[in-house]
Amino acid sequence: MSAEGTTLPKFVEEAAITAHERLIAGVYRMTLTSPAVAAHALPGQFVDVSVPHGTSILRRPLGIAEVSRTEGWIRLIYRTVGRGTQALAAARPGAYVSVLGPLGRGFHTDLGHPLLVGGGMGLTPLLFFAAESARTASVLMGGRTKEELFWERIYAPYVRGLFMTTDDGSHGVKGFVTTVLPDLLAGGDYDGVAVCGPPAMMRRVAAIAASHGVSCEVSLERHMACGLGACLSCAVDTKHGRRKVCKDGPVFPAGEVYDDAS
Structure with missing residues (x-):
C-alpha cells in the first residue's frame, strides 16, 4: 500500500496526550488519541502538531512512528531542536494538542523483503513502515554511539533482520550504514530500499542501491511552514x-532527486 497517486483525506483533531516519555536526552516519544489520522495514515506520512501554550503560531511537522487503527492512537518520536519542540516536550499526559494530518505521500510498501536504512531521527518514519510490514522488513540503523541506537529494542518486534553500525564501534559494526550496505545487498534477497536520515547518507545509500539494481525511495526533510503545499x-x-x-513527498524515488541513483 502506498500514498502515491491518490487523493488522501486530511483531518484536524484535538488530540489528548496519553503518554509522553524521554527516550534519551533530547528525544521524546508521544502518544496521541487521533482516531481519524490513525485510520488513514500510511508509512512515510507526517502530521503537523500545534505547539502548546502559544509558544509559536506555526505547527511542527513530525513523522508518524506508529499507529493503532483499532485503538485510535498515533505515536510520534521527535528530537527537541528549538523553542517549539522544547515546549512540546514539556507537555504532560492529559494535555491536548491540535493535529493536522496525515500529510504527504509515503513509501511503496508492497515489497516482499524491504531493507529500511536509517540514521538518527530518520528512523522515525521507517518504524511505521516496519510495523506495517508483518515482519517482512529488515532494518539497517546507524548512530554515533550505542546510546543513539535505543531504536534497537523498539524495532525488534517488527522486523525480520536487524543490523547496526556505530561511528565509535560501541555497538554493532564500527563505521556507517554505507560500510555494510553493499554486502547486505549483495548477499540478501531485498527487493527495495527505503531510506531516511542525513542528506549525505541518503544520497550514498541511493547510489549503492542503484549499483546493485535495487529500487530505492528516500524521505526528504525540509523546513516546512504550512505542510499543505501553499507556502513553497x-x-x-x-x-x-x-x-x-x-505535498509531493516527503518520499520520492531516489532517481528523481539524485543523478547517481538512476
Whole structure:
C-alpha cells in the first residue's frame, strides 16, 4: 500500500496526550488519541502538531512512528531542536494538542523483503513502515554511539533482520550504514530500499542501491511552514522540476532527486 497517486483525506483533531516519555536526552516519544489520522495514515506520512501554550503560531511537522487503527492512537518520536519542540516536550499526559494530518505521500510498501536504512531521527518514519510490514522488513540503523541506537529494542518486534553500525564501534559494526550496505545487498534477497536520515547518507545509500539494481525511495526533510503545499518553503529541485516536499513527498524515488541513483 502506498500514498502515491491518490487523493488522501486530511483531518484536524484535538488530540489528548496519553503518554509522553524521554527516550534519551533530547528525544521524546508521544502518544496521541487521533482516531481519524490513525485510520488513514500510511508509512512515510507526517502530521503537523500545534505547539502548546502559544509558544509559536506555526505547527511542527513530525513523522508518524506508529499507529493503532483499532485503538485510535498515533505515536510520534521527535528530537527537541528549538523553542517549539522544547515546549512540546514539556507537555504532560492529559494535555491536548491540535493535529493536522496525515500529510504527504509515503513509501511503496508492497515489497516482499524491504531493507529500511536509517540514521538518527530518520528512523522515525521507517518504524511505521516496519510495523506495517508483518515482519517482512529488515532494518539497517546507524548512530554515533550505542546510546543513539535505543531504536534497537523498539524495532525488534517488527522486523525480520536487524543490523547496526556505530561511528565509535560501541555497538554493532564500527563505521556507517554505507560500510555494510553493499554486502547486505549483495548477499540478501531485498527487493527495495527505503531510506531516511542525513542528506549525505541518503544520497550514498541511493547510489549503492542503484549499483546493485535495487529500487530505492528516500524521505526528504525540509523546513516546512504550512505542510499543505501553499507556502513553497519546502520546494526542492527534481528531475521533474520543482516539487514540494510536504505535498509531493516527503518520499520520492531516489532517481528523481539524485543523478547517481538512476
